[in-house]
Amino acid sequence: MAHRSRKEMIAETRAKLVAAARRAFGTVGYAEASMDDFTASAGLTRGALYHHFGDKKGLLQAVIAEIDAEMFARLKVVSTRADTLWRGFVDECTAYIEMALEPEIQRIVLRDGPAVLGDPSQWPSQSECIRSMTENLQKLRDEGTIVAIDAEAAARVISGASLHAAQWIANSDDPEATSKKAVKAFNVLLDGLLK
Amino acid sequence: MAHRSRKEMIAETRAKLVAAARRAFGTVGYAEASMDDFTASAGLTRGALYHHFGDKKGLLQAVIAEIDAEMFARLKVVSTRADTLWRGFVDECTAYIEMALEPEIQRIVLRDGPAVLGDPSQWPSQSECIRSMTENLQKLRDEGTIVAIDAEAAARVISGASLHAAQWIANSDDPEATSKKAVKAFNVLLDGLLK
DNA sequence: GATAATATCATACGAGGCGTATGTCAATAA
DNA sequence: TTATTGACATACGCCTCGTATGATATTATC
Numbered sequence: 001m002a003h004r005s006r007k008e009m010i011a012e013t014r015a016k017l018v019a020a021a022r023r024a025f026g027t028v029g030y031a032e033a034s035m036d037d038f039t040a041s042a043g044l045t046r047g048a049l050y051h052h053f054g055d056k057k058g059l060l061q062a063v064i065a066e067i068d069a070e071m072f073a074r075l076k077v078v079s080t081r082a083d084t085l086w087r088g089f090v091d092e093c094t095a096y097i098e099m100a101l102e103p104e105i106q107r108i109v110l111r112d113g114p115a116v117l118g119d120p121s122q123w124p125s126q127s128e129c130i131r132s133m134t135e136n137l138q139k140l141r142d143e144g145t146i147v148a149i150d151a152e153a154a155a156r157v158i159s160g161a162s163l164h165a166a167q168w169i170a171n172s173d174d175p176e177a178t179s180k181k182a183v184k185a186f187n188v189l190l191d192g193l194l195k
Numbered sequence: 196m197a198h199r200s201r202k203e204m205i206a207e208t209r210a211k212l213v214a215a216a217r218r219a220f221g222t223v224g225y226a227e228a229s230m231d232d233f234t235a236s237a238g239l240t241r242g243a244l245y246h247h248f249g250d251k252k253g254l255l256q257a258v259i260a261e262i263d264a265e266m267f268a269r270l271k272v273v274s275t276r277a278d279t280l281w282r283g284f285v286d287e288c289t290a291y292i293e294m295a296l297e298p299e300i301q302r303i304v305l306r307d308g309p310a311v312l313g314d315p316s317q318w319p320s321q322s323e324c325i326r327s328m329t330e331n332l333q334k335l336r337d338e339g340t341i342v343a344i345d346a347e348a349a350a351r352v353i354s355g356a357s358l359h360a361a362q363w364i365a366n367s368d369d370p371e372a373t374s375k376k377a378v379k380a381f382n383v384l385l386d387g388l389l390k
Numbered sequence: 391g392a393t394a395a396t397a398t399c400a401t402a403c404g405a406g407g408c409g410t411a412t413g414t415c416a417a418t419a420a
Numbered sequence: 421t422t423a424t425t426g427a428c429a430t431a432c433g434c435c436t437c438g439t440a441t442g443a444t445a446t447t448a449t450c
Contacts, residue, residue, distance in 0.1 A: 009446095010398075031226065031310070034436070047400045050438075106314075115226070115310030119301075119366045153373075153380035156363045157356045161384070164355020165348075171314045178348075185348035189356070192387025201417060205427075229407065242429045245409075 014052055014062075016042040022063045026104035030060060030112035057116055064113050068125035071099055071109075075132055086145050089136045090190065093162055094183070096129070100166030101175075110163060121156065130155050146193040154193065161186060209247050209257075211237040217258045221299035225255060225307040252311055259308050263320035266294055266304075270327055281340050284331045285385065288357055289378070291324070295361030296370075305358060316351065325350050341388040349388065356381060 020042035024033035035046050035056060053059040078095040082088030099105055113120060120126040133155040140146045165182040172178040215237035219228035230241050230251060248254040273290040277283030294300055308315060315321040328350040335341045360377040367373040 005446095013398080029310075036436075045400055046437085048398075051397085051399065055438075111310045111314075115224075115306045119306075119362050121363045122366055147383060149380050149383050150376040153360075153363075153376040154383070157360050157377065157380045157384060160359020161352045161356040163359070165352050167314050168316045168348075168351045171317055181345040181348040182352065185344050185352045188342060188344050188349070189352060189384045189387045192384045201427090204417095208427080231407075240429055241408085243427075246427060250409075 010052075013044065013048055017044065017049055017052065017059065018062050018066055021059050022066070022104070022108070025060065025063060025108050025112060027107075029107060030056075030116055060108075060113070060116055064109060064117070064123070065125045067105065067109055068123075068128060071105070072128040072132060074099065075129060079132065079136060085136065085140050085143060086194075089133075089140060090187075092133065092136065093158065093186070093190065096133075096159065096162045097166045097169075097183070097186070100163050101170045103170070106167060106170060110167065130159060133159060140193075145195065147195055149193075158190070161189060205247075208239065208243055212239065212244055212247065212254065213257050213261060216254050217261070217299075217303070220255065220258060220303050220307060222302075224302060225251075225311055255303075255308070255311055259304060259312070259318070260320045262300065262304055263318075263323060266300070267323040267327065269294065270324060274327065274331060280331065280335050280338060281389075284328075284335060285382075287328065287331065288353060288381070288385070291328075291354065291357045292361045292364075292378070292381070295358050296365045298365070301362060301365060305362065325354060328354060335388075340390065342390055344388075353385070356384060 017039065020038045021033070024038035024041075035049060039046050039049055049056075049059060053062060075092050075095055079088040079092040082091050100110065109120075109126075113123075117123065121130075130152070134152045137146065137151040137154050141148060141151060165186055169175050169178045169182050212234065215233045216228070219233035219236075230244060234241050234244055244251075244254060248257060270287055270290055274283040274287040277286050295305065304315075304321075308318075312318065316325075325347070329347045332341070332346040332349050336343060336346060360381055364370050364373045364377055
């Protein structure tokens with residue numbers, strides 16, 4: 001059946017554009033990605049892009065929203081399957097670092113995203129991950145496991161440390177060894193939270 | 196005296212280009228800065244730019260190197276005038292955060308720089324600040340003030356936390372209140388380092 | 391079931407930015 | 421004084437982006 005309902009066709013077009021852009025942004029980067037090229041690779045033209053996303057930045061937002069939703073889902077799985085809150089939180093941080101090691105995330109979410117869309121702490125999407133972390137920290141506070149600090153502040157500072165550690169690891173000569181050192185240092189800092 | 200030695204003329208040209216680019220990059224951003232425009236604002240053309248810096252990226256590198264040298268000098272002053280090593284280190288971290296609050300540094304060094312030149316941990320310049328922090332941590336380790344961890348790893352993780360905290364503060368609705376919360380959370384993490 | 395209306399997407403056009411190739415002029419060297 | 425080198429400007433073509441316009445198919449209306 002070549003023809004499905006109109007809504008499905010539209011959703012498919014949007015999905016194809018997002019997928020093509022994601023591939024292009026993730027490899028050559030946002031600035032180097034030609035709209036003519038990657039829309040053509042999806043069997044479309046820039047006309048479709050401008051119709052659905054307004055401009056190149058709009059498409060980047062859509063790509064980031066998609067990636068971020070995936071990240072959020074992955075974090076959720078990790079944090080909920082641990083047997084203690086603290087353990088779940090630490091696992092979540094580790095998963096955060098591991099995700100930030102992926103080239104696509106580094107390029108699109110951590111480098112081009114901030115440059116094009118401004119500071120990530122203002123994005124509606126990035127807040128998802130931060131909020132997840134914030135909630136866990138709040139519970140740990142209520143539980144009495146960690147010291148009394150502002151949960152969101154801690155979440156932001158910790159995520160910053162994670163992301164930075166990840167980028168250092170990913171771009172080092174010996175990622176294996178660097179990872180060990182970074183995780184150790186990171187855990188030492190986290191211990192500062194414990195009572 | 197309109198004409199000075201040739202070397203001085205060249206140095207002046209380079210300085211004018213760097214200054215003009217720094218202004219443009221710091222306000223409208225790297226991507227939006229037109230080479231024709233900001234070279235003209237320095238009384239020059241793109242010809243001079245290509246001759247001295249190769250291309251637009253080369254000029255960005257020069258601008259970042261200049262800013263980074265300034266940051267390094269400021270950090271050095273802060274860390275050396277404290278009466279204890281630990282105090283100097285904490286002050287240095289605070290100064291780091293305060294510098295990262297400045298719009299020019301945020302835009303050029305923290306956002307556009309990484310997007311255009313790749314991960315900062317690979318830059319020769321950024322390493323200056325990290326190395327300063329690493330050295331201090333190493334001394335603190337030798338002194339027995341902090342636990343035994345890899346000094347560079349700790350420096351990188353901490354700087355990541357600082358930068359992230361700074362960006363959160365700078366872009367928040369109430370920077371004053373946010374700053375208090377962030378600094379408190381940050382200090383809690385630092386306490387994790389102490390024996 | 392025919393027509394009108396609307397939305398989706400393609401095509402065509404103009405503007406601006408980048409990089410290179412070339413030219414000019416001044417300063418140093420011989 | 422002349423030759424040479426290097427600093428910088430000018431001119432050109434290519435590519436990319438955004439908009440305005442146009443074609444086509446689907447849904448709505450009667």
